[in-house]
Amino acid sequence: MRHTISVLVANEPGVLSRVSGLFSGRGFNIESLNVAETLDPSVSRMTLVTRGNDQIIEQTIKQLNKLVCVIKVADLTGSDYVGREMALIKVAAEASSRAEVLRIGEIFRGRVVDVSPKSYTMEITGDEEKIQAFINLLAPFGILEIVRTGKVAIARVKKEGSNSGGARGKNLDR
Amino acid sequence: MKKTGAEILIESLGHEGVDTVFGFPGGAVLKIYDALLNYSEELRHILVRHEQGAVHAADGYARSSGKVGVCLVTSGPGATNTVTGIATAYMDSIPLVILTGQVPTMLIGNDAFQEADIVGITRPCTKHNYLVKNVKDLAMTIKQAFYLARTGRPGPILVDLPKDVMADNAEFNYPSKIKLPSYNPTYVGHAGQVKRAAKLITNAEKPLIYAGGGVISSNASKELVALAQKFSIPVTTTLMGLGCFPGTNPLFLGMLGMHGTFQANMAVTHCDVLIAIGARFDDRVTGKVESFAPHSKKIHIDIDPTSISKNVIVDIPIVGDARNVLKNMLKVFEEEPAQDWAKMRADWLGRIAEWKEAYPLNYKSGSCIKPQFVVAKICEITGGDVIISTEVGQNQMWTAQFFTFTKPRTLLTSGGLGTMGYGFPAAIGAQVAFPEKTVIDIAGDGSFQMNIQELATAVQYNLPVKVAVLNNHCLGMVRQWQQLFCNQRYSQTIFEVVPDFVKLAEAYGAVGLRATKPEEVEPVIREALSIRRPVVMDFVIDRNEGVYPMVPAGAALSDMLLV
Numbered sequence: 184m185r186h187t188i189s190v191l192v193a194n195e196p197g198v199l200s201r202v203s204g205l206f207s208g209r210g211f212n213i214e215s216l217n218v219a220e221t222l223d224p225s226v227s228r229m230t231l232v233t234r235g236n237d238q239i240i241e242q243t244i245k246q247l248n249k250l251v252c253v254i255k256v257a258d259l260t261g262s263d264y265v266g267r268e269m270a271l272i273k274v275a276a277e278a279s280s281r282a283e284v285l286r287i288g289e290i291f292r293g294r295v296v297d298v299s300p301k302s303y304t305m306e307i308t309g310d311e312e313k314i315q316a317f318i319n320l321l322a323p324f325g326i327l328e329i330v331r332t333g334k335v336a337i338a339r340v341k342k343e344g345s346n347s348g349g350a351r352g353k354n355l356d357r
Numbered sequence: 358m359k360k361t362g363a364e365i366l367i368e369s370l371g372h373e374g375v376d377t378v379f380g381f382p383g384g385a386v387l388k389i390y391d392a393l394l395n396y397s398e399e400l401r402h403i404l405v406r407h408e409q410g411a412v413h414a415a416d417g418y419a420r421s422s423g424k425v426g427v428c429l430v431t432s433g434p435g436a437t438n439t440v441t442g443i444a445t446a447y448m449d450s451i452p453l454v455i456l457t458g459q460v461p462t463m464l465i466g467n468d469a470f471q472e473a474d475i476v477g478i479t480r481p482c483t484k485h486n487y488l489v490k491n492v493k494d495l496a497m498t499i500k501q502a503f504y505l506a507r508t509g510r511p512g513p514i515l516v517d518l519p520k521d522v523m524a525d526n527a528e529f530n531y532p533s534k535i536k537l538p539s540y541n542p543t544y545v546g547h548a549g550q551v552k553r554a555a556k557l558i559t560n561a562e563k564p565l566i567y568a569g570g571g572v573i574s575s576n577a578s579k580e581l582v583a584l585a586q587k588f589s590i591p592v593t594t595t596l597m598g599l600g601c602f603p604g605t606n607p608l609f610l611g612m613l614g615m616h617g618t619f620q621a622n623m624a625v626t627h628c629d630v631l632i633a634i635g636a637r638f639d640d641r642v643t644g645k646v647e648s649f650a651p652h653s654k655k656i657h658i659d660i661d662p663t664s665i666s667k668n669v670i671v672d673i674p675i676v677g678d679a680r681n682v683l684k685n686m687l688k689v690f691e692e693e694p695a696q697d698w699a700k701m702r703a704d705w706l707g708r709i710a711e712w713k714e715a716y717p718l719n720y721k722s723g724s725c726i727k728p729q730f731v732v733a734k735i736c737e738i739t740g741g742d743v744i745i746s747t748e749v750g751q752n753q754m755w756t757a758q759f760f761t762f763t764k765p766r767t768l769l770t771s772g773g774l775g776t777m778g779y780g781f782p783a784a785i786g787a788q789v790a791f792p793e794k795t796v797i798d799i800a801g802d803g804s805f806q807m808n809i810q811e812l813a814t815a816v817q818y819n820l821p822v823k824v825a826v827l828n829n830h831c832l833g834m835v836r837q838w839q840q841l842f843c844n845q846r847y848s849q850t851i852f853e854v855v856p857d858f859v860k861l862a863e864a865y866g867a868v869g870l871r872a873t874k875p876e877e878v879e880p881v882i883r884e885a886l887s888i889r890r891p892v893v894m895d896f897v898i899d900r901n902e903g904v905y906p907m908v909p910a911g912a913a914l915s916d917m918l919l920v
Contacts, residue, residue, distance in 0.1 A: 192539075193539060196488075197476065197477075197480070197488075200477065200480060201480060204480050204481055205481075208481045238666065238670075241666070242663065242666075242667060245662045245663040245665075246663050248662070249661070249662070249663050251484070251485040251505060251537070251539060251540050252485075252539060253539055254538060254539040255539075
């Protein structure tokens with residue numbers, strides 16, 4: 184099963200290598216990985232998407248926690264969270280198709296960020312399915328280039344009376 | 358007053374209680390070695406002959422004393438030569454601090470002379486590592502390195518020290534506090550889990566303790582013995598755990614696993630509650646995982662959460678320091694009504710005794726020297742009051758089987774990584790830590806040759822280490838596997854040339870002795886023990902001798918080759 188894991192790490196050189204090295208060394212896989220500074224410049228957040236059975240995910244989380252540079256690990260999958268990806272898509276847009284391309288962009292709330300006589304570059308954010316659907320619709324026009332981010336994710340605020348757990352911290356005994 | 362990086366480094370070591378470093382100089386550590394001359398009173402430097410020897414010696418020092426072992430080497434090849442030693446310590450959770458020189462910060466990344474990205478290279482085989490880029494960070498880095506090495510699950514920490522940082526000046530105040538918000542090892546086991554475990558133990562009919570190196574790292578032997586005695590629970594240990602429970606205690610079954618005793622492996626297979634303490638269900642212990650202790654509920658006490666349910670799913674995990682957890686468990690038991698446990702265990706212990714009687718550890722005597730006989734004789738003559746190190750292979754397994762270890766920290770062996778060449782430098786390190794103790798490396802001719810250059814170190818510092826070479830002129834363990842699993846096709850395991858170890862010892866200024874017949878074994882051992890100098894004993898043994906019992910890799914523990 185696919186899991187979205189949010190990891191707070193110390194913002195120092197070599198951290199990315201420690202995390203990616205852990206995955207490659209132990210045969211865990213990374214489908215996508217995002218890193219950026221948090222409000223506290225000494226701390227970065229990584230959002231990574233990985234795949235594995237429960238035992239592998241449990242081991243992955245424990246191994247991440249074991250790294251000295253890792254401050255907190257939360258498996259967002261199974262709790263309530265918002266996940267988004269972004270894509271920049273350069274699509275061919277000839278005179279005959281320019282209007283249609285723009286209309287599809289509007290439907291998906293995409294934005295045109297660059298224009299040339301024969302192409303548009305569109306920016307779109309959304310979950311993976313939405314971005315994939317957008318790409319599928321643009322494909323017949325001729326996609327020239329795509330750049331996609333991996334997923335970034337944030338836990339939803341816990342609401343009164345709901346038991347959707349939010350982010351779990353270091354769960355050591357299991 | 359401002360001090361140079363080199364001075365700060367050495368004074369920081371002093372603050373950490375370090376009195377000995379094992380090392381080898383070079384260009385990038387010139388400043389440090391120069392400063393060492395001014396601190397010769399406080400810090401002893403042991404000059405090894407190869408950087409791998411320095412790490413293994415620091416490792417042997419750490420295992421035997423429980424302190425953090427420290428070594429100091431130069432950049433590039435000096436640093437890369439330490440990698441095997443670091444990986445060895447990492448696999449066995451040994452606290453080390455490895456100080457490596459590095460090219461000046463402005464040259465890092467330029468493929469400078471003797472440059473290697475040692476922080477990158479050792480990332481997967483250290484608990485953590487550092488590159489110190491500013492002399493102002495040096496003292497705190499050293500403080501953290503020692504703290505990380507010795508706390509939680511111990512391990513090696515590498516600190517890379519660029520040449521210019523060692524020459525730069527800074528105010529020196531050794532920090533008194535550490536800020537490591539992301540590092541919080543769990544020492545106290547979850548009280549509820551401890552109670553659940555205690556209940557399982559009191560209800561068990563056929564319990565078994567499986568203890569590992571963690572019992573030694575956490576100094577939990579006393580508590581382990583108390584638990585086993587109180588409930589009459591038999592104890593088997595891993596290779597790393599040997600010595601954590603007295604080998605002379607009737608409850609001791611010997612080592613389990615691939616070359617474990619018949620009774621230990623049968624007890625694992627038939628027990629109803631398995632209590633794993635400071636052990637990590639290594640493949641050499643479990644054999645085929647599905648058939649490992651198949652009828653048991655499993656309790657697992659370990660300080661490292663990643664060890665739990667990694668290979669074998671357990672029923673009651675307890676994350677914590679073994680000593681702490683056992684202490685708390687013993688407290689829980691105090692509330693239990695007293696029962697005659699010995700009587701209740703009679704059936705189970707009786708069954709184990711039958712297994713032991715059916716297939717005891719054994720070997721056949723002959724006209725050649727049998728390696729098992731040499732090991733047993735060393736044990737008998739010394740009364741077991743020695744520190745033993747081993748190399749890796751048959752010598753290691755015969756030692757595990759035929760030497761009776763009664764105290765923790767008396768066996769130094771590379772269990773996880775299986776590093777040939779470990780034993781001799783480790784023995785040197787142990788001898789440095791305990792100058793008055795007898796330290797013996799039980800070696801094979803293959804392994805001994807891998808770090809034989811350290812004879813010069815032993816002679817230079819007059820460290821009276823003894824080496825017992827079980828010399829079969831071949832790589833015995835690999836040869837044994839080829840005999841069993843490759844139709845006796847002995848590919849590259851026979852040494853056509855083996856040096857004359859007696860002459861070699863003499864060439865280094867040590868003493869060489871040789872035994873070729875069984876009756877010469879005892880006199881050679883006695884003579885070696887009477888000499889206060891390094892001695893190499895060359896025991897010419899039967900090449901065809903194998904290590905048995907044996908569980909072939911991947912087979913169930915109950916499928917043992919018995920002879």
